[in-house]
Amino acid sequence: MTQDASNPAQSPARQATVIPDNRRADFLPQLFGRQLLLTAEFTVYRFIAWLSPDYRGDYWDFCEYDGRPLYLRPTAIPRYKIICETNGYEGEVSADAAGIIVTLFAFSHLSFAYRSDVLSEGYARLYSYAVDHREAAEILRAIN
Secondary structure, eight states, rough: OBBBBHHHHOOSSOEEEEEEEEGGHHHHHHHHGGGHHHHHHHHHHHHHHHHHTTTOOOOEEEEEETTTTEEEEOOSSEEEEEEEEEEEEEEEEEHHHHHHHHHHHHHHHHHHHHHHHHHHHHHHHHHHHHHTTTTTTHHHHHHH
């Protein structure tokens, strides 16, 4: 069953959906490329642990938009405090926005170490989605 990736009461014009369990195995290779899927997944988890004191490990939803992979989203709690020491951002965001933030961080970080069109295209696709998100202002403040 597909679920909305954000609160339907406050949904953006474009709304990502959670992929069904039977498609999870293909999600990370499509999002980050087959060669980087384990490195990228670990990088996402490392960034949420670095950015959020609320994160204690979690099951993650995999979210797509328009049939294309977009981001990972933690599911343990509805909101996460985010503290980014490198840019001075501090705030609280939904789990959906936290997932977007850490996935954007992972794309950016990995793009410095690996030359990959998959990474740059994934970042651009997610950034384009993020600017229309209901928490776009917080997301953009967190990543800049």
